[in-house]
Amino acid sequence: MKRIYIHEEYCIGCRLCEIHCLVRHSESKKIVKAFKEEFPRAMAMLVVEERGYLSFALQCRHCEEAPCVEACITGAMQRDEETNAVLCDEDKCVGCWMCIMVCPFGVIKRDLEVKKVASKCDLCLGEEVPVCVRNCPNEAITFEERAVA
Amino acid sequence: MSYTIIGNSAAAIGAVEAIRSQDDTGEIVIVSREKYRAYSRPLITYLLAGHVDESRMYYRDEDFYERKGVRTILGREVCELDVPEQRLVLDDGSKLDFEKLLIATGGSAIMPQVDGSQLNGVFTLMGWDDARAVQEYLETYSVSRVVVIGGGLIGLKAAEAFDELGLEVTVIELMDRIMSANFDQKASEIVQRRLAQKGIALVTGNTVERILQYKNRIGGVVLKDHRRIECQMVVFGIGVRPNISLVENTPIQTAKGILVDEHMQTAVENIYAAGDVVEVRDILLNKMRPIAIWPNAYKQGWVAGCNMAGGCKAYPGSFAMNSIQLFDVPTISVGILEAEENGLEVLKHFDRKRDAYKKVVLRDGVIVGAILVRDIDRAGIYTGLIRDQMDVSSFRDVLLSEDFGLISLPKEYRKHLVEGEGVYL
Numbered sequence: 180m181k182r183i184y185i186h187e188e189y190c191i192g193c194r195l196c197e198i199h200c201l202v203r204h205s206e207s208k209k210i211v212k213a214f215k216e217e218f219p220r221a222m223a224m225l226v227v228e229e230r231g232y233l234s235f236a237l238q239c240r241h242c243e244e245a246p247c248v249e250a251c252i253t254g255a256m257q258r259d260e261e262t263n264a265v266l267c268d269e270d271k272c273v274g275c276w277m278c279i280m281v282c283p284f285g286v287i288k289r290d291l292e293v294k295k296v297a298s299k300c301d302l303c304l305g306e307e308v309p310v311c312v313r314n315c316p317n318e319a320i321t322f323e324e325r326a327v328a
Numbered sequence: 329m330s331y332t333i334i335g336n337s338a339a340a341i342g343a344v345e346a347i348r349s350q351d352d353t354g355e356i357v358i359v360s361r362e363k364y365r366a367y368s369r370p371l372i373t374y375l376l377a378g379h380v381d382e383s384r385m386y387y388r389d390e391d392f393y394e395r396k397g398v399r400t401i402l403g404r405e406v407c408e409l410d411v412p413e414q415r416l417v418l419d420d421g422s423k424l425d426f427e428k429l430l431i432a433t434g435g436s437a438i439m440p441q442v443d444g445s446q447l448n449g450v451f452t453l454m455g456w457d458d459a460r461a462v463q464e465y466l467e468t469y470s471v472s473r474v475v476v477i478g479g480g481l482i483g484l485k486a487a488e489a490f491d492e493l494g495l496e497v498t499v500i501e502l503m504d505r506i507m508s509a510n511f512d513q514k515a516s517e518i519v520q521r522r523l524a525q526k527g528i529a530l531v532t533g534n535t536v537e538r539i540l541q542y543k544n545r546i547g548g549v550v551l552k553d554h555r556r557i558e559c560q561m562v563v564f565g566i567g568v569r570p571n572i573s574l575v576e577n578t579p580i581q582t583a584k585g586i587l588v589d590e591h592m593q594t595a596v597e598n599i600y601a602a603g604d605v606v607e608v609r610d611i612l613l614n615k616m617r618p619i620a621i622w623p624n625a626y627k628q629g630w631v632a633g634c635n636m637a638g639g640c641k642a643y644p645g646s647f648a649m650n651s652i653q654l655f656d657v658p659t660i661s662v663g664i665l666e667a668e669e670n671g672l673e674v675l676k677h678f679d680r681k682r683d684a685y686k687k688v689v690l691r692d693g694v695i696v697g698a699i700l701v702r703d704i705d706r707a708g709i710y711t712g713l714i715r716d717q718m719d720v721s722s723f724r725d726v727l728l729s730e731d732f733g734l735i736s737l738p739k740e741y742r743k744h745l746v747e748g749e750g751v752y753l
Contacts, residue, residue, distance in 0.1 A: 185746065226733070228731075228733045228734060228735035229735070230731070230735050230736075233735060234735075235735070237733075237734060240746060244630075246623070246708070249342070249623050249626045249627045249630070250622065250623035250626070252368050252369075252370040252371065252622045253368050253371060253384075253387070254368065254386070254387040254388055270384075271384060273371065273374055273379065273380060274653070275370065275651055275652075275653065276651040276653065276658055276660065276704055276707075277622065277623060277651045278708075279651065279660065279704055279705065279706070279707050279708055280649060280650075280651040280660045280662065280704075280707050280708055280711055281623060281649075281708050281711055282708035283708050283709060283711065283712030283715075283745060284708070284709070284712075284734060284745070284746070285705070285706030285707075285708050285709045285733060285734065287708075288705070289658075289704075289705065
């Protein structure tokens with residue numbers, strides 16, 4: 180499957196990925212509306228880490244043996260059999276945060292404003308290329324098919 | 329090849345999914361004492377409180393068994409395991425031959441034999457039927473006060489549900505604080521403050537000696553110190569023990585739970601065991617013990633299933649961990665927390681204003697425990713460092729900082745983490 184790969188040496192911390200992720204997961208899908216008119220504001224489903232000159236965007240790795248899927252008590256976190264993406268069914272999630280306890284990347288967020296459920300990268304299913312990758316100006320994240328190690 | 333699984337919860341489903349990832353055609357049979365499709369046991373207190381309805385209790389889609397080609401025999405208990413004949417005898421007398429067997433019979437709630445524990449109105453909370461029995465009781469009789477015995481995970485989740493139903497709740501805990509198996513003193517205190525705010529009465533260092541009957545119903549309880557507490561319902565939540573009676577008098581070896589090798593195979597070839605019924609290696613305490621938590625059960629079932637289907641997977645061992653939200657206070661606790669007693673190094677931060685708490689326990693430069701109260705985000709990074717037994721000496725000063733993240737880790741480890749087997753950077 181195609182996955183998002185991170186190249187921290189190119190990241191300049193512009194956070195465009197974060198902005199576009201938020202817009203994509205907003206009601207209106209419109210950048211100005213998403214920030215100025217939607218309350219509670221949508222969440223970006225990725226994390227941008229930054230320290231000094233070093234920065235990178237980090238989103239769900241869609242692990243082969245995903246600890247969050249193993250740990251999920253409700254079955255909300257499951258691997259989509261068609262796309263192999265790890266997806267959270269927000270209707271099933273009760274916010275027990277087992278996934279947060281086990282995700283070694285810390286990329287699952289609590290959506291406390293809206294639904295009290297776990298929120299994570301869905302690879303922008305339906306889009307050919309996830310919006311974070313498409314909008315990264317200097318290819319610090321790429322969407323590629325690579326052989327599994 | 330044919331696969332027979334006793335049990336129908338996390339370990340069983342993990343095994344089915346693993347088997348089917350390797351073997352599309354082998355026959356899979358699930359036998360379960362409970363009549364339900366696989367459901368989420370931890371959700372029963374959510375069901376009681378009305379946070380989820382019955383349709384949301386199921387762990388997998390309705391067509392799961394059909395899609396995975398699983399034949400289910402539900403509502404039937406296996407009462408005999410004939411190892412030499414490779415045969416199970418069910419409670420209706422029918423016999424079932426097996427080739428590869430997985431024992432995933434889980435655990436049962438411990439019910440102490442105190443005077444009155446057999447009365448109608450005394451419950452344990454382990455499965456869906458227990459929740460239904462409690463619901464039915466609450467609908468049938470007028471109950472305004474309930475006593476919950478056990479201030480651990482099950483007891484407190486039950487107390488929370490009863491509180492939300494508008495009942496007056498008293499929790500009786502044997503130790504001097506709640507959640508003593510999962511929390512350190514400080515974390516217990518924070519949640520106890522929340523309990524007090526919510527009006528939940530807590531009695532520590534005490535236990536119920538007798539349950540009183542009043543006009544054929546529950547009238548109250550008498551504690552060890554002879555104190556009486558009036559109530560109309562009693563719920564025991566003092567712990568679980570592995571369901572191993574099926575393998576008694578067989579060559580399958582047991583201690584507290586069934587003993588398995590790293591492939592989740594028992595002492596008998598072709599018979600595997602997984603989930604709350606087994607003992608696994610606690611890699612922090614370096615001893616075998618049951619660690620009855622959902623994530624372990626699924627993973628062990630998965631490993632067992634892989635091996636039953638001819639693969640070769642080793643279970644890496646585990647350690648205590650839990651994520652539990654009590655009265656809107658999220659908590660995550662992992663590994664060894666009794667640091668001071670064990671002479672281990674501790675890093676901690678307490679935010680008095682928000683009653684938020686973080687603590688990390690170190691042993692020879694390696695994290696062996698972490699507890700987070702309220703600020704639980706990114707907790708899994710600690711869990712990962714514990715699992716990988718990573719030396720954190722070079723970045724220990726930032727372990728508790730607010731912006732602690734993958735960026736705080738040494739570059740090689742960060743690369744290893746995201747480029748390691750099955751994950752991608």
